[in-house]
Amino acid sequence: MSKYIVTSALPYANGKLHIGHLAGAYLPADIFVRFLKLKNEDVIYICGTDEHGAPISIKAEAEGVSPKDIANRYHEKIKEGFDAVGIEFDNFSGTDRQIHYKLSQDFFKDLDKNGFISIKTSKQLYCEHDKKFLADRYVEGICPFCGYEGARGDQCDNCGKLIDATALIEPKCMICGNTPVVKETTHWFLDLPKFGDKLKNWIGTKSFWKDNVHKFIMSWLESGLIERAITRDLKWGIPLPIEGNDDKVLYVWFEAPIGYISSTIEWAKNQGDDDLWKKYWMDENTKLIHFIGKDNIPFHTIIWPALLMGQDKNFVLPYDVPANEYLNLEGKQLSTSRNWAIWVDEIAKDFDGEYVRYYLAANAPETKDSDFVWKDFQNSINNDLANVLGNLANRVFTFIAKFYDGKISKYSEVSDSALELLNSAKKIIREVETCYQNYKVRKATKLIIDLARLGNKYFDERKPWKMVKENKEGASETLYVCYQILEIISILFTPVFPKKMSKLRASMNLKSDFNWDDLCTEITDDVTIGEFKPLFTKIEDKEIDTQIEKLFANLKSKKKEKIVHKEDIEFDDFEKMELRIVKIIEVEKIKKSKKLLKILVDLDGEKRTVLSGIAKNYKPKDLIGKKVVMLINLKPKKMMGELSQGMILAATNGDKLSLLTLDREDLDIGSPIS
RNA sequence: GGCGGCGUAGCUCAGUUGGUUAGAGCAUCGGAAUCAUAAUCCGAGUGUCCGGGGUUCAAGUCCCUGCGCCGCUACCA
Numbered sequence: 023m024s025k026y027i028v029t030s031a032l033p034y035a036n037g038k039l040h041i042g043h044l045a046g047a048y049l050p051a052d053i054f055v056r057f058l059k060l061k062n063e064d065v066i067y068i069c070g071t072d073e074h075g076a077p078i079s080i081k082a083e084a085e086g087v088s089p090k091d092i093a094n095r096y097h098e099k100i101k102e103g104f105d106a107v108g109i110e111f112d113n114f115s116g117t118d119r120q121i122h123y124k125l126s127q128d129f130f131k132d133l134d135k136n137g138f139i140s141i142k143t144s145k146q147l148y149c150e151h152d153k154k155f156l157a158d159r160y161v162e163g164i165c166p167f168c169g170y171e172g173a174r175g176d177q178c179d180n181c182g183k184l185i186d187a188t189a190l191i192e193p194k195c196m197i198c199g200n201t202p203v204v205k206e207t208t209h210w211f212l213d214l215p216k217f218g219d220k221l222k223n224w225i226g227t228k229s230f231w232k233d234n235v236h237k238f239i240m241s242w243l244e245s246g247l248i249e250r251a252i253t254r255d256l257k258w259g260i261p262l263p264i265e266g267n268d269d270k271v272l273y274v275w276f277e278a279p280i281g282y283i284s285s286t287i288e289w290a291k292n293q294g295d296d297d298l299w300k301k302y303w304m305d306e307n308t309k310l311i312h313f314i315g316k317d318n319i320p321f322h323t324i325i326w327p328a329l330l331m332g333q334d335k336n337f338v339l340p341y342d343v344p345a346n347e348y349l350n351l352e353g354k355q356l357s358t359s360r361n362w363a364i365w366v367d368e369i370a371k372d373f374d375g376e377y378v379r380y381y382l383a384a385n386a387p388e389t390k391d392s393d394f395v396w397k398d399f400q401n402s403i404n405n406d407l408a409n410v411l412g413n414l415a416n417r418v419f420t421f422i423a424k425f426y427d428g429k430i431s432k433y434s435e436v437s438d439s440a441l442e443l444l445n446s447a448k449k450i451i452r453e454v455e456t457c458y459q460n461y462k463v464r465k466a467t468k469l470i471i472d473l474a475r476l477g478n479k480y481f482d483e484r485k486p487w488k489m490v491k492e493n494k495e496g497a498s499e500t501l502y503v504c505y506q507i508l509e510i511i512s513i514l515f516t517p518v519f520p521k522k523m524s525k526l527r528a529s530m531n532l533k534s535d536f537n538w539d540d541l542c543t544e545i546t547d548d549v550t551i552g553e554f555k556p557l558f559t560k561i562e563d564k565e566i567d568t569q570i571e572k573l574f575a576n577l578k579s580k581k582k583e584k585i586v587h588k589e590d591i592e593f594d595d596f597e598k599m600e601l602r603i604v605k606i607i608e609v610e611k612i613k614k615s616k617k618l619l620k621i622l623v624d625l626d627g628e629k630r631t632v633l634s635g636i637a638k639n640y641k642p643k644d645l646i647g648k649k650v651v652m653l654i655n656l657k658p659k660k661m662m663g664e665l666s667q668g669m670i671l672a673a674t675n676g677d678k679l680s681l682l683t684l685d686r687e688d689l690d691i692g693s694p695i696s
Numbered sequence: 697g698g699c700g701g702c703g704u705a706g707c708u709c710a711g712u713u714g715g716u717u718a719g720a721g722c723a724u725c726g727g728a729a730u731c732a733u734a735a736u737c738c739g740a741g742u743g744u745c746c747g748g749g750g751u752u753c754a755a756g757u758c759c760c761u762g763c764g765c766c767g768c769u770a771c772c773a
Contacts, residue, residue, distance in 0.1 A: 234700090234701085237700070237701095238700085241699070241700080316767095317768095347701090347767095348767085350766095355766090355767080385708085385709095390701070390702070391701090391702090391766080391767080392708090392709090393708075395707095395708080398707090398708065398722085401708095401721090401722060401723090402721095402722090405721080405722070406721085408733065408735085409733080409735055409736080410735090410736090412733070412735085413732060413733065413735045413736070414732090414735095414736090415732095416731095416732055416733065416735080417731055417732035417733095417735080417736080418731090418732085419732090420731065420732060421731050421732075424731075425731085465710085468710090468720080468721085471721090472720090475736095478735095478736055478737070479736085479737065479738095481731080481732095481736080481737090482728095482729075482736060482737045482738090483737080485729080485731090486731070487729090487730070487731040487732095488729095488731095490731085556733055558733085559733080560733070618771065618772070632773090633771095633772085633773080634772080634773085635771075635772030635773090636772085653773080656773060657773085658773095666773065668773080669773045670773095
């Protein structure tokens with residue numbers, strides 16, 4: 023028997039969980055693990071929060087608490103979210119614990135000793151007031167690309183581009199507000215290219231990996247591996263284990279995946295056997311399976327395996343990395359910043375957590391992005407669960423109670439239709455098993471609901487309500503067979519509905535200690551049913567309408583961004599700008615660009631070429647003849663091989679854009695603006 | 697522009713290595729039934745499988761091309 027370590031991506035401890043997280047990395051893993059446990063496999067399910075990095079320490083400083091407080095707070099919130107929907111880890115740790123510190127430092131030391139670490143100096147922003155390097159989010163300034171004022175040191179929130187902090191215009195230290203200086207700093211790099219061949223060979227053995235994962239890795243490998251910095255100038259994190267460098271910490275992406283191991287070590291200690299973790303991590307037969315979202319593919323298939331390969335200890339390498347695609351919400355991509363999301367704790371408050379499990383399982387983004395649609399959520403629950411499965415259970419139970427005082431016996435003769443049904447059930451059992459084994463949760467749920475449909479069909483065909491009047495014995499066969507079908511479903515659906523199915527089994531007076539093999543043994547005893555209440559209650563239209571309203575209300579409330587005023591300027595400053603009316607005479611698209619238009623304008627005889635990023639909002643032919651406002655004396659700039667001599671003014675709001683035009687057409691070209 | 701993905705019934709999607717008359721659920725219409733949470737069951741379907749070309753005895757599936765949409769990326773003076 024092989025052992026399994028199943029992990030889900032470590033959630034970052036500075037925010038809550040939303041349904042996209044669940045659908046991608048947690049629910050599929052949880053279902054897989056519950057399935058393996060049903061099969062009595064030796065499996066541990068490991069996770070924990072990722073607690074270091076700049077965003078957490080910045081939030082901490084903003085709130086005047088310690089980073090640890092932030093990490094602890096969200097660790098608890100995230101855990102509550104998981105509990106609410108029944109995601110059950112064998113261990114849920116965090117990366118700010120001693121075990122993890124030591125292990126991460128050991129990882130670094132081994133890599134260093136084995137020649138996989140190099141040192142480089144580079145330029146970074148340094149605040150002389152706070153005496154520290156301003157990594158990533160510790161600095162804000164004007165985005166060199168879009169001009170957005172709140173751009174961070176690593177990325178601009180407005181245009182989404184990655185930024186080299188030294189390129190920021192008017193950078194400001196987030197702590198004191200002073201202007202930082204550019205200073206050299208030293209960083210340690212992981213020499214990824216040295217692992218190139220080894221990685222290629224290893225990945226070559228992974229032909230069974232999901233197609234999307236394989237494609238992603240190959241394009242990464244082909245574009246060439248580069249050395250990657252694994253240290254940061256921060257206080258919050260795991261200190262670099264090299265003397266005299268206590269101002270450096272290991273970068274989160276380096277240490278976070280090590281959390282899978284340290285969480286397992288913690289688990290072993292809790293089990294009272296400190297070395298137990300080695301039996302999993304150091305056995306080459308262990309199947310290490312990482313469930314992640316698609317954004318995590320390179321880390322888990324290239325960098326993390328490289329880290330493992332560079333160790334003295336023989337750690338097992340990932341066996342499989344089933345990466346899921348994204349879950350959209352009502353047709354649009356989930357977005358935390360725009361508040362376009364459904365939070366796990368909130369949905370679990372309004373609906374049964376297992377409804378959420380079912381819907382997300384039935385719509386898992388396994389091969390492509392899928393969509394969470396509230397109306398569809400309601401439909402799935404009401405039709406599949408309440409009407410099909412719930413009703414099957416309900417009609418069988420009430421029938422047995424009503425006509426047989428809650429007790430029926432094994433039938434003596436089996437009808438053809440019963441045989442047919444039981445054979446279909448056997449086939450479905452095999453198919454469901456294959457699906458679970460291959461992370462195909464979506465198909466598994468569909469198959470099980472199909473079985474419930476077959477049950478209803480069989481019940482209708484046999485018409486026990488009629489037969490019971492003439493041949494009570496014969497009618498009991500139908501009930502007995504349906505009872506068997508329900509028993510099968512109670513096992514098949516346990517990975518998805520652990521609670522509901524155990525409730526169902528309790529009503530059926532079935533043993534609470536059961537496993538997958540029980541699917542092969544037919545019940546032959548008399549059965550007595552217990553107390554029964556409907557398994558699934560329907561979701562009313564009103565409830566869904568409320569949710570939809572809430573969703574859009576959130577969106578609106580977030581859309582209103584505060585207007586941040588700029589510093590006052592002198593009239594002279596304004597006078598410096600030469601703004602004039604120009605007429606557009608020729609427009610053509612720049613082939614290589616989606617947004618840029620090349621515009622030729624007439625400035626009272628003089629002609630100028632301007633590039634403008636308005637191709638998404640205006641068609642070239644609609645622009646010709648328009649009189650617009652242009653900044654004339656802006657320094658010319660080359661873009662996409664063309665020289666732009668000025669800037670056409672436009673108002674923007676999100677995707678909307680409008681050129682500034684005149685409300686009196688008779689004004690001359692070249693008229694100044696003042 | 698580069699890389700990747702997608703385009704199948706009104707809607708959400710299945711469609712394995714090319715192989716009979718292209719499927720499921722929902723919604724719609726008609727019927728049966730009354731054990732059951734008005735639940736269930738049966739029947740009816742509607743399709744230029746995005747367009748065009750090609751390979752093949754055979755294409756939703758493979759190749760080329762055009763269009764449309766999405767994601768990442770570059771671009772936004």
